[in-house]
Amino acid sequence: MRLLLAILTTLLMASCRQGSTTDTEMPPAEGDSLVILFTGDVLLDRGVRQEAQRHGWPWLFSGVDSLFHTADATVINLECPLTQVSTPLGKRFIFRADTCTASVLQRAGITHATLANNHTNDQGFQGLRSTIASLLQAGIIPMGCGDSPEQRFSPTLIQKGQVTAAIFCAVLFPLENWMPAPNDTAPCQTDAARLAQAIRAYRSAHPSHHIICVLHWGIEFQPSATPQQIRQARTLISAGADAIIGHHPHVVQPQRHSDPVPVFYSLGNFVFDQHTPQACQSIIARITLRQDTLMATSIPVCIRHCRPVPGQ
Numbered sequence: 001m002r003l004l005l006a007i008l009t010t011l012l013m014a015s016c017r018q019g020s021t022t023d024t025e026m027p028p029a030e031g032d033s034l035v036i037l038f039t040g041d042v043l044l045d046r047g048v049r050q051e052a053q054r055h056g057w058p059w060l061f062s063g064v065d066s067l068f069h070t071a072d073a074t075v076i077n078l079e080c081p082l083t084q085v086s087t088p089l090g091k092r093f094i095f096r097a098d099t100c101t102a103s104v105l106q107r108a109g110i111t112h113a114t115l116a117n118n119h120t121n122d123q124g125f126q127g128l129r130s131t132i133a134s135l136l137q138a139g140i141i142p143m144g145c146g147d148s149p150e151q152r153f154s155p156t157l158i159q160k161g162q163v164t165a166a167i168f169c170a171v172l173f174p175l176e177n178w179m180p181a182p183n184d185t186a187p188c189q190t191d192a193a194r195l196a197q198a199i200r201a202y203r204s205a206h207p208s209h210h211i212i213c214v215l216h217w218g219i220e221f222q223p224s225a226t227p228q229q230i231r232q233a234r235t236l237i238s239a240g241a242d243a244i245i246g247h248h249p250h251v252v253q254p255q256r257h258s259d260p261v262p263v264f265y266s267l268g269n270f271v272f273d274q275h276t277p278q279a280c281q282s283i284i285a286r287i288t289l290r291q292d293t294l295m296a297t298s299i300p301v302c303i304r305h306c307r308p309v310p311g312q
Contacts, residue, residue, distance in 0.1 A: 047273025068109025116144030144169025
């Protein structure tokens, strides 16, 4: 038993260290561009679980998996912990998915999952550690978390040839009933000024890298960004961000460009069980990077019975 506990402890400690700068080296491919897809919120519980039980888990991603496999990387916002043990926090909305769903995500072509949101901590520290370990075991890189402030504020690197994307992930509002100690495993919860400091320092050390911010922010179900978000975006762009990708409002908010940085304030839901017309519309942000350029495009998505399908 002691040996088993030691092995599990080693695995969890290693998984927590993934919050630090992570290199994901892509195999050589045609051309010299790096293509990364970003999606909105992915929930694997509640109504989504019911649909998966009816149709099978792979069905949920059958409308997008071929698209995901054409990209060099696909980043989702994972909106629930993956754990077999129920250890819920005292919150209004609490989610939990089985650890085996991590392999479903991997087979669909998902390579990275940001955990910097207000639901990956729903099952407390034990649930978050289980989520990290489950993703890693499936070959998916967890982002936006760590067991120290330094790790949480370090970007994940996605590389292909001479092109490097440094991705910072953070949730920019307080987390409900969550007070981690400095060295606890936790999502990166901060403000724009502190995140800007980390970006500025990284930009100074790595001037040729593209910096992308993935942010959980804004107000739920609002059709446009708040003045605070616009100020936050300007702060991060001034610090060196080359693109900003947002989620949390559960609806799509207009994309804007700011001299000439693309800002997706909200991609909306992606795999989710909300049924209003606005909550069933989504976009995938497609970021194409070359050594000296960044191009952003959006792919419209329609969600039906929790299942996203592009172009409808």
